[in-house]
Amino acid sequence: MKILILVAMYQEAKPLVNELSLxxxxxxxxxxxxxxxxxxxxxxxxxVISGTDPKHNADYIGTQAAAVSAVMAIKKFNPDIILNIGxxxxxxxxxxxxxxxxxxxxxxxxxxxxxxxxxxxxxxxxYHCEMIPEIAGALNVKKGILSTGDSLDAxxxxxxxxxxxxxxxxxxxxxxxxxxxxxxKKPVILLxxxxxxxxxPEENYQDFLNNLHLASHNLKDQFLKILQLFTExxxxxxxxx
Amino acid sequence: MKILILVAMYQEAKPLVNELSLxxxxxxxxxxxxxxxxxxxxxxxxxVISGTDPKHNADYIGTQAAAVSAVMAIKKFNPDIILNIGxxxxxxxxxxxxxxxxxxxxxxxxxxxxxxxxxxxxxxxxYHCEMIPEIAGALNVKKGILSTGDSLDAxxxxxxxxxxxxxxxxxxxxxxxxxxxxxxKKPVILLxxxxxxxxxPEENYQDFLNNLHLASHNLKDQFLKILQLFTExxxxxxxxx
Numbered sequence: 001m002k003i004l005i006l007v008a009m010y011q012e013a014k015p016l017v018n019e020l021s022l023x024x025x026x027x028x029x030x031x032x033x034x035x036x037x038x039x040x041x042x043x044x045x046x047x048v049i050s051g052t053d054p055k056h057n058a059d060y061i062g063t064q065a066a067a068v069s070a071v072m073a074i075k076k077f078n079p080d081i082i083l084n085i086g087x088x089x090x091x092x093x094x095x096x097x098x099x100x101x102x103x104x105x106x107x108x109x110x111x112x113x114x115x116x117x118x119x120x121x122x123x124x125x126x127y128h129c130e131m132i133p134e135i136a137g138a139l140n141v142k143k144g145i146l147s148t149g150d151s152l153d154a155x156x157x158x159x160x161x162x163x164x165x166x167x168x169x170x171x172x173x174x175x176x177x178x179x180x181x182x183x184x185k186k187p188v189i190l191l192x193x194x195x196x197x198x199x200x201p202e203e204n205y206q207d208f209l210n211n212l213h214l215a216s217h218n219l220k221d222q223f224l225k226i227l228q229l230f231t232e233x234x235x236x237x238x239x240x241x
Numbered sequence: 242m243k244i245l246i247l248v249a250m251y252q253e254a255k256p257l258v259n260e261l262s263l264x265x266x267x268x269x270x271x272x273x274x275x276x277x278x279x280x281x282x283x284x285x286x287x288x289v290i291s292g293t294d295p296k297h298n299a300d301y302i303g304t305q306a307a308a309v310s311a312v313m314a315i316k317k318f319n320p321d322i323i324l325n326i327g328x329x330x331x332x333x334x335x336x337x338x339x340x341x342x343x344x345x346x347x348x349x350x351x352x353x354x355x356x357x358x359x360x361x362x363x364x365x366x367x368y369h370c371e372m373i374p375e376i377a378g379a380l381n382v383k384k385g386i387l388s389t390g391d392s393l394d395a396x397x398x399x400x401x402x403x404x405x406x407x408x409x410x411x412x413x414x415x416x417x418x419x420x421x422x423x424x425x426k427k428p429v430i431l432l433x434x435x436x437x438x439x440x441x442p443e444e445n446y447q448d449f450l451n452n453l454h455l456a457s458h459n460l461k462d463q464f465l466k467i468l469q470l471f472t473e474x475x476x477x478x479x480x481x482x
Contacts, residue, residue: 029316032423058363062353063391066415067305068312071273111352112303113392122299123391150304150364150391151354155398176305184272 001237003049004079006070010060011168012086013037013049015220020227028072036073048073050173060152066173070160070180073105080237082188084177085223086148087215089154089170090194096144096168098197099102099214101222103139104128104129104146104190107175110161113151126165127178134235139222144168146190148175154198162198163179187192188235189226193219242471242478245320246288247311249255249414250300253327254278254290256371256461261468263288269313274301277314284471289314291414303391307414311421321478323429325418326464328456330395330411331435336383337409339438342463344380345370345387345431348416351402352390366404368419371428375476380463387408387431389416395439403439411439428478430467434460 007013009045016022021038022045034038045083050060050069070082090096112123125148136143147167149158152168162170169192181188197203229235248254258261263278263286274292291301291310311323331337345371352363366389377384388408390399395411403411410433422429434456438444470476 021421024381031315032312033424053363056363058355058357058359059361062361062364064308064420065302068421072312074272075270086324109393110389113394113396114302115394116299118297118299119302119393122294122301123303126456128409129322150350150352152360153354153356154398157396157398179305180309183274201469 002044002046002077002079003230004073004077005045006066006073006082006084006177008061008066008086010052011051013047015216015221016047019220020045028076032068032072033065035071041141043227046073046077046079047066050126054196061172061178063148063173065108066176067180070177072184074180074184079186082176082177082181083190083191083226084188085219086171086173087212088192088196089196090197090208091168092200094166094168096194098194098211099218100194101141101218102144102169102192102194103136103141104169104174105143105190105196106145106146107178107190108145108167109175110147110158110164111151125175125181127175127228129178129190132187132189132235132237134170134194134229135189135226138225138229141191141222146171146174146192150174161182169194189221191219212238242283242321243285243287243318245314245318246286247307247314247323247325248288248290249302249307249327251293254288256457257288257464258342260461260465261286262265269317273313273353275310275313278348284468286315287320288320298443299347302413304389304414304417307417308421311418314412315421315425315427318429318448323418323427324432325415325429326432327412327414328436328453328458329433330437330439332409333438333441335409336405337434337435337438339452340459341435342382342459343385343410343433343435344377344382345410345415346372348386348407348419348431349386349406350390350416351388351399351406352392354398361467368416368418368423370431372420373428373430373465373476373478375470376430376467377465379470382432387412387415387433389414404426409414410435432460432463
């Protein structure tokens, strides 16, 4: 059983790299910025982060690097299952609270508006995520719809589309990873923890570091539960979803 | 000399596929949707389109498929130079007219707003494109700044950012391709022909098919001029830009 974990930022991945004693290995090639961490004990784990833009000292967050990272990692490691974990914004009015962890049921985009027949639905994504019953049952999480976009903020046009999708969490990579996972017919699980409230921004910055700590801690707890299921061979992944 | 041509849509690529007698060859793998057309005469030409989403019968336009296409094509074919050609929206108030062909000098994004230090500049892109003097001199084109985003329309927040960049053409793939080309230190040329006016939408649909025909025709003419320069060995590409 080989598990691929895709994470955008090093800071999001660091607790897992430490917890799982992952060791960095050689990158995909000399050009791509992604960094690869592995531990070949059972279960066999590969964690890939998107890397850092040296010019701006900014991690390669967003959909393009995530899509490239997913394609390259699937081709190189041929995993049995893909996990994308990370922090997200949440919508309080649709039930999210800071620190919540969400298991994503469906992943949309909110910034790919293409008002032409066929293209409108293509642009919106709306990919269904694998709901592996053993995982859904073992986790102490909420379930909900994710919307992905390349901006950290949300403009009125974005909020309108996210409301239409009934999105409860907002991130910058998820849908892009599900797109690639679906192309390769790989099961994919998205776990997103809420660090801030998109619809009540005034509640965000009172104690942001505490929020981040809480969200990261809860995310790691849920992730370790998934890992335990794999370690105990309690999950059978259907390889031809 | 190997030339890689990256095009989003089949309809944009079709005139070139016919003109250059390109033959379709096997794809990158069984999962990715990109289609590859080749002709190994001199100059050696590879043209890759992003493919079609069968569920929605929509071509994979936008930055994610373009980035994956660019990475895969560069790794497989190791081209000496990359051309991205296609249609675009133009800004009349900044000098664009329908049918104009632009040689892109710099490629920004207008839909990656990340208001954090370092990340703001990362999100905006602003990659410089290779200005090969022989090409710039031989073409009968305007030069200008491109802005890329995943939506066909432009919301007020997009228009504001495009104005800040002084963008004269708007597309859905260019910056993403320059990003990848820069990672692999490959020279990249973007040629964009104007089919519609972003700032005067009421002037667009009077005779859209004629506009498209004019823009495509002008684009092919300029592309063939570039090809002739390569055929006559009039261009020396510096491989370590």
